[in-house]
Amino acid sequence: MKRNWSLLIAIVLVLTTLAGCGTEKDAATDKGTDKTEGQTTTPVEKKLNEFNWEMPDKTIEINFYSGQDNPDKVKEHEAELQKYILEKFNVKLHNIVYDVDQKEKLNLMLASNDYPEVITGLSESQAQQWVDQGKAIEIGEYVDKLGPNIKSQLETWFKSYNSEDGKLYMLPKYWGLLPIPDNSAHIRNDWYVAMGSPKFETPEQYYDILKQMQAAHPKNAKGEKTYALSGVAPVTNTMVPTLAGMWGLQAGYKVSPEGDMTHWVNTQEGLELTKFMNQIYRDGLLDPDTFVNKFDEWKAKFSSERIMGHIGPWWQSWNAGHEVWQKTNKNWTEDQRYVQVKLKAASAEKAYLSPKNARGGSFTIITDKAKNPEDIIKWMNFSITDMGTRLVGWGAPNQQDSVWKFENGKWSWVESAKKAIIDATWNYDTSDKLGQGYLMLVEGQGTMKDDGKSTLWFDQNFNDEAKWKKIMNDNLKDTIYDNSLGSITIPANDPLTMTKQQIDDQIETLWSKAVMSKTEDELTKNYNDMKDKLNSSGLHDIEKFRSDTYKKRMTTWK
Amino acid sequence: MNSEVVNIQAQPKSRFNHIKRTVYKERQLWLLSIPMIIWVFIFSYLPMYGIIIAFMKYIPGRNMFKSQWVGFQHFQTFFHSPDFWHILRNTLAISGLGIVFGFTAPIILALLLNELRLKVFKRVVQTISYLPHFISWVVVASILFAILGNEGFMNDMLMRLGIIDKPIAFLGEGKYFWGLLTATNVWKDVGWSTIIYLSAIAGVDSELYDAGKVDGLGRFGMVWHIILPSIRPTIAVLFILGIGGILNAGFEQQLLIGNSQTREYHEVIDTYAYKYGIQLGNYSYATAIGLLKSVISLVLVLGANRISKKALDTSIL
Numbered sequence: 055m056k057r058n059w060s061l062l063i064a065i066v067l068v069l070t071t072l073a074g075c076g077t078e079k080d081a082a083t084d085k086g087t088d089k090t091e092g093q094t095t096t097p098v099e100k101k102l103n104e105f106n107w108e109m110p111d112k113t114i115e116i117n118f119y120s121g122q123d124n125p126d127k128v129k130e131h132e133a134e135l136q137k138y139i140l141e142k143f144n145v146k147l148h149n150i151v152y153d154v155d156q157k158e159k160l161n162l163m164l165a166s167n168d169y170p171e172v173i174t175g176l177s178e179s180q181a182q183q184w185v186d187q188g189k190a191i192e193i194g195e196y197v198d199k200l201g202p203n204i205k206s207q208l209e210t211w212f213k214s215y216n217s218e219d220g221k222l223y224m225l226p227k228y229w230g231l232l233p234i235p236d237n238s239a240h241i242r243n244d245w246y247v248a249m250g251s252p253k254f255e256t257p258e259q260y261y262d263i264l265k266q267m268q269a270a271h272p273k274n275a276k277g278e279k280t281y282a283l284s285g286v287a288p289v290t291n292t293m294v295p296t297l298a299g300m301w302g303l304q305a306g307y308k309v310s311p312e313g314d315m316t317h318w319v320n321t322q323e324g325l326e327l328t329k330f331m332n333q334i335y336r337d338g339l340l341d342p343d344t345f346v347n348k349f350d351e352w353k354a355k356f357s358s359e360r361i362m363g364h365i366g367p368w369w370q371s372w373n374a375g376h377e378v379w380q381k382t383n384k385n386w387t388e389d390q391r392y393v394q395v396k397l398k399a400a401s402a403e404k405a406y407l408s409p410k411n412a413r414g415g416s417f418t419i420i421t422d423k424a425k426n427p428e429d430i431i432k433w434m435n436f437s438i439t440d441m442g443t444r445l446v447g448w449g450a451p452n453q454q455d456s457v458w459k460f461e462n463g464k465w466s467w468v469e470s471a472k473k474a475i476i477d478a479t480w481n482y483d484t485s486d487k488l489g490q491g492y493l494m495l496v497e498g499q500g501t502m503k504d505d506g507k508s509t510l511w512f513d514q515n516f517n518d519e520a521k522w523k524k525i526m527n528d529n530l531k532d533t534i535y536d537n538s539l540g541s542i543t544i545p546a547n548d549p550l551t552m553t554k555q556q557i558d559d560q561i562e563t564l565w566s567k568a569v570m571s572k573t574e575d576e577l578t579k580n581y582n583d584m585k586d587k588l589n590s591s592g593l594h595d596i597e598k599f600r601s602d603t604y605k606k607r608m609t610t611w612k
Numbered sequence: 613m614n615s616e617v618v619n620i621q622a623q624p625k626s627r628f629n630h631i632k633r634t635v636y637k638e639r640q641l642w643l644l645s646i647p648m649i650i651w652v653f654i655f656s657y658l659p660m661y662g663i664i665i666a667f668m669k670y671i672p673g674r675n676m677f678k679s680q681w682v683g684f685q686h687f688q689t690f691f692h693s694p695d696f697w698h699i700l701r702n703t704l705a706i707s708g709l710g711i712v713f714g715f716t717a718p719i720i721l722a723l724l725l726n727e728l729r730l731k732v733f734k735r736v737v738q739t740i741s742y743l744p745h746f747i748s749w750v751v752v753a754s755i756l757f758a759i760l761g762n763e764g765f766m767n768d769m770l771m772r773l774g775i776i777d778k779p780i781a782f783l784g785e786g787k788y789f790w791g792l793l794t795a796t797n798v799w800k801d802v803g804w805s806t807i808i809y810l811s812a813i814a815g816v817d818s819e820l821y822d823a824g825k826v827d828g829l830g831r832f833g834m835v836w837h838i839i840l841p842s843i844r845p846t847i848a849v850l851f852i853l854g855i856g857g858i859l860n861a862g863f864e865q866q867l868l869i870g871n872s873q874t875r876e877y878h879e880v881i882d883t884y885a886y887k888y889g890i891q892l893g894n895y896s897y898a899t900a901i902g903l904l905k906s907v908i909s910l911v912l913v914l915g916a917n918r919i920s921k922k923a924l925d926t927s928i929l
Binding site for chain 1: 671672673689693694695761762778779781783784871872873875887890892893895897
């Protein structure tokens, strides 16, 4: 009896399975027939949306990892633009971030084989690492077939993205050159004007003015001590290369016409700029937390009116200066702010403060997890256009808080938003809410070709009309340069990556020690010790690697 | 000849039978232990096969077993690293200070607490001393910045009192780091670590105290001649385990309290392995450093255990 029951169950199972297969086959055949009939009898008309985008029948879903950030914040900020793109384009973009160091996460993704179909925000060497492991797919043929805009937009740089065997695996994000400054010296404007706006050109003259300013304002309203100069750690990332730029170096390196690159530590200019900082320290006018300040701590000190000057990115003194005071001080006036100024050492021919990378220093790859790379390239082919760049850069148009309108194929600014930027009263929380910059993959940041003036960054579009932006741009216009050749990253898994990490770690410690020397003799000794330690740790190897790459680029990127 | 062969063959058989009998006798205990044994096997022993990458050039994304065999190359790289000596120095110094102060402080506190006669007061003191253990290092770091920062409470007070005219960079100078970290570790864990000593003290036979009184021992005499000898096995076991962790000089503390100016004093083996191994994707290098640390720790535990067995007749194995 038992055996009969077992036999019966086994037979039922086998029959059900076979029946299931039969049905599947029939259904597939039916579907195929329908499809063929549909294609032959009624050709599907492709629907174009107002952006001239061919609406796909099935939603295109693109999940991309973009680096370290707060996932909840990104989810909230991408929502509005994500919804708009889904409705109008039938494309669902999802920006994946983790609150984990980007380098660490990328390696974990590689090791665990768990990653999305697109990864963006990679340095060239990181992207190459994915190519080397066979995880990034070759996209040359897709771009040839579906990406005419990608080719035309990237123009002369296009071939430079090819690997040595002529294959294309990565596309740049933030390519193009927008001639606006990044880094500079900063000075408290209203107090400077009150001093009679004395002229200055060199770092020493600038410091002299800061010193006088500090003497006039030795304490803030709360009675806390003020300082002439401050900075945000790690100082050797931005502050020192900017200082070095004042002494004529480019992104921290002295570059010979032949392409030899010498790190600032191994130059006379490096010693000079260290002496300059040491003088401020010895005068007791350098913020003692300069070498350990995290941005938020620094912002608290800076917004408390305790700092006369700063060296670093322009946005830092905006964000920590008048943007705070506007909200907290009812009597705030527009001249209460910092202005960004050019400094050039007497010995330098030119100041190089803002290195730009027209080729793009950040890259996007499509991974082997992508089921339909063609769809992703199609989206990128739209996204890279001027109109695509507007959409992704400025957020959805025609919404309640939008900064731009798009009607009948024509676009225009929302005047209130434009005015807020010009008047420097724009609330950047609104930018976040609009999803500005949260769904970017291949956008350029130079001037757009269709009107010759628009740019990806919404707040940089009215620089000639925005008084304070214009002042900054005029002050710094000849300090901006294209550093595409000098933007070099060391390949992952190369032993030099460890050497570079060792040097990065040591230089921060050793330079702060040199700056905080008590006498000039001690400074010279500490500086030379730093030089010896870094060179024995392999700094010359890094210089050689960079020089070789630079020279190679000089010949191949012509 | 024949009987010898029989004996040799019989010995393993009888041992096997003995084990079998013991297991059968303790079958309920073994049944209860099975889930734990499986758990330990799966989560503690099975992943150990990954140690092999310490001897390979593993690149994330590639098949581990197809990676290039490099032998001891990663160990050599670590020994030849320009940071090796100061990392080793920092690790041993921070751990050494931890053992000297962090190990003795809970014993002293437990002895002091034991001397308190007012029970309510004793409980309040105990509870207060446990609390820091539950404060995360992020909060501890913030407290330290508020107290010892360049513009913190301490500098402010010293300047107001006219003791100094310029702030002292307690958190910005390497020379203060070891002491600061040791003090913070002691403050954070002293109360928590007393629990085990207090329970050991509670287990001391009350007749011993009575005998001590009869012999005329005072309070210090009781501590020296009765309590300390009675809790000696506990102290020895914890000391052996502490020696095993001598290369665990901390991780979060260094990352949160340390900064670029204190790097030469705060970088320890774990932070180095994290930065140069995990963050740079050099998993083989990180594994090699971790393996080296584990081997040294094991040797130290076994060594300390052997010494303890000979000197104090107390061991953990």
